[in-house]
Amino acid sequence: MDIVNYNSQELMVVNAARLLRDHDVVFxxxxxxxxxxxxxxxxxxxxxxxxxxxxVIGAHPSRLPLSIGDPTLVTGAxxxxxxxxxxxxxxxxxxxxxxxxxxxxxxQYGNINTTVIGDYEHPKVRLPGSGGSMEIAAWANRCYxxxxxxxxxxxxxxxxxxxxxxxxxxDARTKTGVRxxxxxxxxxxxxxxxxxxNGELVLAAMHPGVTFExxxxxxxxxxxxxxxxxxxxxxxxxxxxxxxxDLDPQRIYI
Amino acid sequence: MTxxxxxxxxxxxxxxxxxxxxxxxxxxxxxFAAGHEIIRQRIKHLTLARATPDLIYDQMVAAGCARKxxxxxxxxxxxxxxxxxxxxxEAGTLEWEEYSHFSMISRLRAGASGLPxxxxxxxxxxxxxxxxxxxxxxxxxxxxxxxxxxPPLTPDVAIIHVQRAxxxxxxxxxxxxxxxxxxxxxxxxxxxxxxxVVDEAVIRSxxxxxxxxxxxxxxxxxxxxxxxxxxxxGYHDRDNAFYLTWxxxxxxxxxxxxxxxxxxxxLPDRNAYWEKLxxxxxxxxxxxxxxxxxxxxxxx
Numbered sequence: 001m002d003i004v005n006y007n008s009q010e011l012m013v014v015n016a017a018r019l020l021r022d023h024d025v026v027f028x029x030x031x032x033x034x035x036x037x038x039x040x041x042x043x044x045x046x047x048x049x050x051x052x053x054x055x056v057i058g059a060h061p062s063r064l065p066l067s068i069g070d071p072t073l074v075t076g077a078x079x080x081x082x083x084x085x086x087x088x089x090x091x092x093x094x095x096x097x098x099x100x101x102x103x104x105x106x107x108q109y110g111n112i113n114t115t116v117i118g119d120y121e122h123p124k125v126r127l128p129g130s131g132g133s134m135e136i137a138a139w140a141n142r143c144y145x146x147x148x149x150x151x152x153x154x155x156x157x158x159x160x161x162x163x164x165x166x167x168x169x170x171d172a173r174t175k176t177g178v179r180x181x182x183x184x185x186x187x188x189x190x191x192x193x194x195x196x197x198n199g200e201l202v203l204a205a206m207h208p209g210v211t212f213e214x215x216x217x218x219x220x221x222x223x224x225x226x227x228x229x230x231x232x233x234x235x236x237x238x239x240x241x242x243x244x245x246d247l248d249p250q251r252i253y254i
Numbered sequence: 255m256t257x258x259x260x261x262x263x264x265x266x267x268x269x270x271x272x273x274x275x276x277x278x279x280x281x282x283x284x285x286f287a288a289g290h291e292i293i294r295q296r297i298k299h300l301t302l303a304r305a306t307p308d309l310i311y312d313q314m315v316a317a318g319c320a321r322k323x324x325x326x327x328x329x330x331x332x333x334x335x336x337x338x339x340x341x342x343x344e345a346g347t348l349e350w351e352e353y354s355h356f357s358m359i360s361r362l363r364a365g366a367s368g369l370p371x372x373x374x375x376x377x378x379x380x381x382x383x384x385x386x387x388x389x390x391x392x393x394x395x396x397x398x399x400x401x402x403x404x405p406p407l408t409p410d411v412a413i414i415h416v417q418r419a420x421x422x423x424x425x426x427x428x429x430x431x432x433x434x435x436x437x438x439x440x441x442x443x444x445x446x447x448x449x450x451v452v453d454e455a456v457i458r459s460x461x462x463x464x465x466x467x468x469x470x471x472x473x474x475x476x477x478x479x480x481x482x483x484x485x486x487x488g489y490h491d492r493d494n495a496f497y498l499t500w501x502x503x504x505x506x507x508x509x510x511x512x513x514x515x516x517x518x519x520x521l522p523d524r525n526a527y528w529e530k531l532x533x534x535x536x537x538x539x540x541x542x543x544x545x546x547x548x549x550x551x552x553x554x
Contacts, residue, residue: 030331030332031332053355054280054281054282054430054432055280055430055431055432056430066332066492066494067281067331067332067492067494067497068281068331068332069280069281069282069331069430069432069492070281070492071282071429071430071485071487071491071492071541073430074429074430074487075544076544080428080429080430080431081431082431082432082433082434082435082436083280083305083355083359083431083432083433084359084360084362084363084433084436087355087356087359091356092356092374092375115352115381115382120381120385121385122346123343123344124344125344126328126340126343126344128327128328128329128335129325129326129327129328129352129354130326130327130352130353130354130355130379130382131306131326131327131329131354131355132327132354132355132356133354134354134356134357134377134379134382135354135355135356135377137377137379138375138376138377138378138379139375139377160381160382161379161380161381162379162381162382163377163379164377164378164379167378173378176376176377176378177375177376177378177399178375178376178377178378179375
């Protein structure tokens with residue numbers, strides 16, 4: 001197995017997995033977040049609980065789920081409830097520790113657009129819309145955003161606030177009365193961005209071999225570097241083996 | 255009078271031009287056969303509501319059945335865009351009304367409960383709320399805080415696929431429950447499609463599993479494999495390969511029309527559709543077996 005070389009997806013999965021803690025209750029999406037949760041469960045977080053917006057709690061998928069409502073999520077889960085219950089009893093009530101989010105655009109303050117590029121009434125590109133993300137971003141205790149690092153994905157302002165990070169920064173998020181803490185980390189294939197005290201995303205870590213200039217060139221605002229900006233540790237042979245041999249052997253997402 | 259009938263008859267009697275239709279099921283139990291029957295009967299000017307329009311509404315919009323769509327996530331799950339819907343919206347030929355999943359489901363909850371609105375905690379995301387006038391605010395009389403509210407959604411007709419029901423429409427569902435129950439109670443009329451019609455005694459042996467009571471059901475149609483290419487837990491798997499294929503088919507309107515000619519207009523019903531899929535697909539989608547432990551209700 002090639003453990004020196006790894007691709008962007010593997011790098012993002014591994015770094016996302018490392019953010020999860022044992023006993024976290026995680027609102028999961030398919031693809032990279034699902035792989036990150038399963039990797040965390042098989043390494044440092046065996047008691048992590050995966051819940052899905054379709055209403056599945058404590059999923060133990062025995063194959064790689066290919067949709068948010070894959071039947072493998074149900075077989076062997078601890079509970080299934082209605083969508084209304086998952087959004088109220090679990091998310092709105094404050095029983096979700098971690099939400100994973102992605103988006104076509106993520107801005108300087110961690111706001112996310114998955115709705116539209118251009119004008120809402122006359123869309124240039126119509127995107128899928130909120131799904132569960134408007135409430136997950138607001139109500140999960142911590143949010144992690146995973147996305148490839150490209151300039152068009154990181155504009156200074158999103159075209160549409162589908163789900164919020166820190167709005168215009170400062171205490172703008174707190175003033176809205178939302179219960180969750182907002183985005184903690186943006187995991188990209190170049191490094192990790194984290195909000196500073198003002199809610200502005202700054203470079204907190206770079207992956208091995210990446211330069212600050214490279215990250216800066218691929219970001220749509222004047223990117224600041226945190227004083228304690230560090231290098232992430234490369235994926236370990238164990239992490240890569242679990243991903244490639246157990247979790248996604250057909251290499252659908254990695 | 256029995257409610258058991260054919261899907262063709264149920265659609266003729268209960269789905270009318272201009273209706274607000276809710277074909278329910280979150281990834282699971284999507285009643286594709288009913289969508290195809292509506293296309294086959296060329297029913298027009300519908301308002302189509304679903305949290306996730308999925309391929310069923312992409313097909314119905316491409317077939318010209320809809321004037322408006324109400325939704326909260328318009329994607330091909332696990333694949334990408336719903337190309338026909340997206341094209342119609344970008345071209346300005348289809349009206350749309352948009353929510354988050356939770357506010358969409360809250361509208362159904364209000365409709366199903368007979369309430370004037372449902373309250374929700376703030377999300378801080380104002381853009382959608384400012385674009386959709388159905389979102390309103392009221393002051394919480396207990397704390398003074400502003401609460402986001404949405405009005406009831408009361409479809410003219412809900413179409414709901416379930417694993418099994420008796421002849422009265424007492425319906426049992428397992429696996430992902432989505433918004434099935436809310437859609438049934440919120441709607442004026444309910445068409446049930448079922449994998450199996452069972453004796454009332456089967457339903458009575460496990461009453462906790464009954465999600466929808468016969469009292470809200472108007473028609474029961476025995477339509478095995480109704481949900482393909484989505485799935486029915488324990489009966490067949492999701493056809494993920496078809497969801498990928500649809501991404502190709504739906505690149506052009508002509509591609510969709512050719513598909514509809516072959517798989518909808520060219521076939522009389524779901525039995526013919528399932529046969530046409532062929533043994534390889536049947537084999538690939540077989541569900542296998544994982545039984546639950548029986549419970550003791552007690553002999554009282």
